Amino acid sequence: MKDKSVHYCFLGLLIFVLTGCVFPAQPSPVPEPVEYIVAEPERSELINAFKRMLAGQQDCAPCFDANVTLTFNSWLKSGSVSGFLQAMSPSFIKFVAVSPLGQPFLLLSTDGDQFHYIDVGQAKVFEGPVRTETFSRYAPKGFKPEFGYYWLIGRLWPGRMVITTVTGEADRQSYWIDFASSRDGLHSRVLFDPVRLVIKQHDLVDAGGNRLTRIHYGNHSQGACPLPGNILVESSNQHETLTLIMVWNETNQSYDEHDFEIDLPRSFQRIFVK
Template sequence: MNTFRSQFACLCLASLLLGGCASKVSHQSAQLDGKRLKLAEERLSNFLTQSCVDGIDSDVKLSWKAYAQQETYPATLQAAAPASLRLALTDPLGRPLLLLGSDGKTFTLADNRKAQGYRGNTELKFVRRFLPSFIPMDDLFLWLSGRVRGERMQTAAARTDAEGTLWWHGGSTDGRTAHILALDRQNRLSRHIVMDKKTDEILFEARYSGYVKTAKACAWPGKINLSGKALEADYSIEFGEIFGYGPLDKQRFEVTLPPHFTVKEMTDKD
């Protein structure tokens, strides 16, 4: 990756904000039908309808790994539903490196070391290399918080394994991808897999772990690992101290570039 791409990669992983090749459903799982399927449907419904936080303010640790290289950055993260994000990366000594702000439609990125700014819209092909096009931008906070927009799921089937994990198979509304959700015994999302329906290849997978309680019914994931064919690297985001859960002012996600910065307007040619 060139310098800007590698920097932006670390920032964009939080937009799903974020190794290795994902595995498919356990061979030890059993298909559910009848009364057991009805109970599984109730369990999924409870997961989808829980009251959840709509914002977060936290210290995080971001990592990416590709081409036998790995980098890790301390950072602060503010995010709010549906797709607002502010992410500030620092070096190990606490000096500011990069600042990203986005309202879900446009973004501004400030590189403090080079006095360089970047601006553009979030549907650029470049951005979609890190946030694949099959993930709607307005689902960004859902992916970050370990949630799912139920209306995007069509017909489904369910399986369960010896650990009590519920595996839920659903077709997406785009007709090209299939989703597999794994809910643990506490009804928290542990894996969300997006597969190509034609090839059965795993395009994208988010693994969630280390959940912590919030003031709402939903817990918050302590760590997210992202991988899959649609990504150029494996990413992770690990939450440290959490200062609060939304709501956050819109102004929090605005980044004003200093007058001495050189500004580049990003296009699909970049």
């Protein structure tokens, strides 16, 4: 029987791809970074570079697959699991965890609305809508499970965005871009690299200035659509982390909705999550 830490690790991925966060939302104050307000004409130049990045997202393939090593760490538990990931815009995700012998033992699939989580060893299938009470306990408001693909590739989902402030870090290598708050009072801050045209960090902040979650993106690939090789998700108190090491495969993959379906064995116990 697999160590329970592996299940915590895999469930961490489940919460991340379904809701955009791994841990219960316990707000913590956003630390005061060393920043300066970006003035004109630098501000306009940075916003134009950011718009080029957004426009360049059309160069990103709608489908990706990758080999993934997933590691979960906390004060009480830790674990690691490797497997294969498939993703398709805007919300389709499938992850298969495999043993050292290449045998699948845990599977997750979601279309951004419904999910299936299969524990092969226990012959159980957990399924239900992503917007259940179970998952809402773990996810801060404002995350959009219907855009799970964009969280994984370190991009922003389509839609109207209003930039409020632009601040620069002291090294002038990266710049923070703040967006107008949504109806629930939350807003995003992204750390933007204007040279590589990538997002290095994405924070979700509430109306009181408290950070709810933070996602780091690093080790980006080359090409027209740089993809993050490392994704680090921090809980609000920074005592729990989820790390994904991604090895992206060829980007000319072509999937459809049926590729994200999982044949459920009739002998498995099916448990509906509320």
